[in-house]
């Protein structure tokens with residue numbers, strides 16, 4: 001991948017950081033992050049990255065980000081909707097208020113934000129010769145871990161939304177890619193007591209698949225989870241919830 005204008009959300013850490021690091025030398029990357037300390041660390045590590053501070057759940061902040069990108073670059077070749085949040089789901093012991101707040105947070109970051117940012121970015125994507133939208137969901141879109149109930153539900157929701165958006169954007173010749181990662185070693189998975197794929201390896205596999213034209217990327221354990229959830233759903237649920 002070369003000479004592209006790439007916009008990524010959450011490029012300052014984890015999977016987003018690894019993808020940014022892998023693509024920055026040959027492309028222009030705009031990273032949309034909300035945390036000033038993380039933005040500053042990203043700028044120190046990769047001065048070539050163009051950082052924009054915005055919360056992906058704020059329509060006004062995203063509008064301002066898109067205007068800035070339009071003024072600076074005039075188009076988007078690749079939009080990577082990566083920012084995400086995972087919160088523990090304790091249905092029995094959490095207060096109703098806490099459940100409500102967690103549901104609103106996770107649905108707005110993991111589900112609404114990628115759809116609405118893609119909508120806002122459409123005019124700039126249309127200016128690209130080969131526009132691509134990437135949405136990072138999760139292997140857990142196929143089958144939930146009970147202690148991450150709302151997170152998994154938000155990923156299933158964005159999984160179905162991505163299929164719908166792909167279908168509807170086909171006429172505009174905009175390629176829509178869904179990435180379903182396995183457990184990757186980042187802040188988000190820090191409490192998961194399971195083997196984790198290094199973020200750099202994940203980024204490399206993602207880029208290889210992107211360049212080979214793959215549109216549904218079941219990476220690592222997500223491929224097995226996809227099959228198990230269809231043919232042996234009870235076994236798949238038990239495997240995830242021992």
Ligand SMILES: NC(=O)c1ccc[n+]([C@@H]2O[C@H](COP(=O)([O-])OP(=O)(O)OC[C@H]3O[C@@H](n4cnc5c(N)ncnc54)[C@H](OP(=O)(O)O)[C@@H]3O)[C@@H](O)[C@H]2O)c1
Pocket residue numbers: 009010011012013014015016032033034035038054055056057082083084085109136137138139180181182183184185186187188189
């Ligand atoms: N790691 C895994 O095992 C795994 C597995 C499957 C799918 N995924 C998905 O992969 C994506 C990247 O996750 P990760 O593992 O790299 O996690 P991560 O290290 O926690 O990175 C997530 C990034 O998203 C940013 N973000 C969250 N909410 C935001 C908001 N409202 N506005 C702007 N930025 C926001 C975070 O910044 P803040 O610090 O400001 O919150 C952080 O920089 C997520 O969509 C995640 O669900 C991860």
